[in-house]
Amino acid sequence: xxxxxxxxxxxxxxxxxxxxxxxxxxxxxxxxxxxxxxxxxxxxxxxxxxxxxxxxxxxxxxxxxxxxxxxxxxxxxxxxxxxxxxxxxxxxxxxxxxxxxxxxxxxxxxxxxxxxxxxxxxxxxxxxxxxxxxxxxxxxxxxxxxxxxxxxxxxxxxxxxxxxxxxxxxxxxxxxxxxxxxxxxxxxxxxxxxxxxxxxxxxxxxxxxxxxxxxxxxxxxxxxxxxxxxxxxxxxxxxxxxxxxxxxxxxxxxxxxxxxxxxxxxxxxxxxxxxxxxxxxxxxxxxxxxxxxxxxxxxxxxxxxxxxxxxxxxxxxxxxxxxxxxxxxxxxxxxxxxxxxxxxxxxxxxxx
Amino acid sequence: xxxxxxxxxxxxxxxxxxxxxxxxxxxxxxxxxxxxxxxxxxxxxxxxxxxxxxxxxxxxxxxxxxxxxxxxxxxxxxxxxxxxxxxxxxxxxxxxxxxxxxxxxxxxxxxxxxxxxxxxxxxxxxxxxxxxxxxxxxxxxxxxxxxxxxxxxxxxxxxxxxxxxxxxxxxxxxxxxxxxxxxxxxxxxxxxxxxxxxxxxxxxxxxxxxxxxxxxxxxxxxxxxxxxxxxxxxxxxxxxxxxxxxxxxxxxx
Numbered sequence: 001x002x003x004x005x006x007x008x009x010x011x012x013x014x015x016x017x018x019x020x021x022x023x024x025x026x027x028x029x030x031x032x033x034x035x036x037x038x039x040x041x042x043x044x045x046x047x048x049x050x051x052x053x054x055x056x057x058x059x060x061x062x063x064x065x066x067x068x069x070x071x072x073x074x075x076x077x078x079x080x081x082x083x084x085x086x087x088x089x090x091x092x093x094x095x096x097x098x099x100x101x102x103x104x105x106x107x108x109x110x111x112x113x114x115x116x117x118x119x120x121x122x123x124x125x126x127x128x129x130x131x132x133x134x135x136x137x138x139x140x141x142x143x144x145x146x147x148x149x150x151x152x153x154x155x156x157x158x159x160x161x162x163x164x165x166x167x168x169x170x171x172x173x174x175x176x177x178x179x180x181x182x183x184x185x186x187x188x189x190x191x192x193x194x195x196x197x198x199x200x201x202x203x204x205x206x207x208x209x210x211x212x213x214x215x216x217x218x219x220x221x222x223x224x225x226x227x228x229x230x231x232x233x234x235x236x237x238x239x240x241x242x243x244x245x246x247x248x249x250x251x252x253x254x255x256x257x258x259x260x261x262x263x264x265x266x267x268x269x270x271x272x273x274x275x276x277x278x279x280x281x282x283x284x285x286x287x288x289x290x291x292x293x294x295x296x297x298x299x300x301x302x303x304x305x306x307x308x309x310x311x312x313x314x315x316x317x318x319x320x321x322x323x324x325x326x327x328x329x330x331x332x333x334x335x336x337x338x339x340x341x342x343x344x345x346x347x348x349x350x351x352x
Numbered sequence: 353x354x355x356x357x358x359x360x361x362x363x364x365x366x367x368x369x370x371x372x373x374x375x376x377x378x379x380x381x382x383x384x385x386x387x388x389x390x391x392x393x394x395x396x397x398x399x400x401x402x403x404x405x406x407x408x409x410x411x412x413x414x415x416x417x418x419x420x421x422x423x424x425x426x427x428x429x430x431x432x433x434x435x436x437x438x439x440x441x442x443x444x445x446x447x448x449x450x451x452x453x454x455x456x457x458x459x460x461x462x463x464x465x466x467x468x469x470x471x472x473x474x475x476x477x478x479x480x481x482x483x484x485x486x487x488x489x490x491x492x493x494x495x496x497x498x499x500x501x502x503x504x505x506x507x508x509x510x511x512x513x514x515x516x517x518x519x520x521x522x523x524x525x526x527x528x529x530x531x532x533x534x535x536x537x538x539x540x541x542x543x544x545x546x547x548x549x550x551x552x553x554x555x556x557x558x559x560x561x562x563x564x565x566x567x568x569x570x571x572x573x574x575x576x577x578x579x580x581x582x583x584x585x586x587x588x589x590x591x592x593x594x595x596x597x598x599x600x601x602x603x604x605x
Contacts, residue, residue: 100449114440118373128356
């Protein structure tokens, strides 16, 4: 934990010393977080008791459909909104009690970005640094460093209005980390980016994590949560419905194997029954002309299946393998698929 | 100290933004100059008549035009603020430790500058046409009207953040503009009008600024009119800045 939190909350006091949170400290701790918004249909509960703990030095993803409450949670963590109830501690400081001190330790890249398009990229960076209380020379040096780090050199002296989507997003990430925050929050950072820029941004976020910054992002992309995040909280309807590493979460669900034998193979049912008795197989059943088998792990289960098929002389035309995804987790926890779980009246829309 | 630095940095950003759009500087200047060139000549025959005691009609007309400029320079702030709500700039700034008062004052200072510089130019242009003011009074007048710009700028920004939509802001501002300026007597002094109109004007804060401006231009420095003008306009500016700061503190976009 970081000492001096209360002192740092005094307006006008010097910024707290640049400390890095170590792995044993929680970068974010949320207990019983609730938030409701008034709307035409009465009060809408955006967050209904969220508990979370994010260890320092990792990339943490909030995965959920639009309207799940991800953005609302992020806005509370970044001091933009006040919680109705619950405890929120960010970088060792209570957000409700010390918003000003929390602001010095966090960076934020909003969904709308927030680059000033009437100024050059470099001007944006320098102003941002100076607003965080950095000296003129220090800010200039830091701006150069970020221009190098995020590859802004070719356009940073142009007015930001002329930037492409990817260029602007890179500038906005740079703006979020000018003051070397302990925790960087990003709201849907790759929304609207092409695959190339998306991959680049992922790399940059990983590099940031590797230098000790905790990165917390919201996303409704399954692959972003799965491949980029070290841990994921799946959020739906204002609650965390599942939490863990992507591997852990996916590992709760079976691998699906679909076997297509040569048509007319007589004893499909007998083979399916025998497959079902295999210790590594959870379930086997006939689906039309195919046998559908569920196994815990592809690495061990597949060998057993093939051994049995060969022993029974089954001629196989094709096998397809379906690894579980975070969408299976979502489907299991909420009864809906993440791909079509969007709520027409989203919490984000109400919040804005 | 930090607060002053932040205010200066944010004002600098705004001024750069304005200088990069010279069309606005040009438009801001052309309106008052058109009033001088195309409207003031209509007043010529009124010289010496009621409402225009002695001297040039411009002595009465120019302070009114300056007040109109002060109003117009401030009222644009809301449009910019809504643009920045939409692009996320305000949200980004709100997550920095920047003082919320500095966020308001950065824009206010630019708007004041954008009033004072063209206003000085109007004075220079009007002088050869017979505008013969009391120069010390004029300096104080610019200070008074700068307060009016500050009130309008902070008020417009607060309205923008509160309403969040250009359409609503435009409706409110244009709805306010005519009653506020007409009932302040910016074009013709209200002393020409009937009693009920003058009575109504007393409910308009801008009326006091315009009355005081005319008194100052004519050299009546130490008067109740001037004191009232500063009192009402200063209070309006403080109230608007407080409102703007509160709006920045609470903005949700």
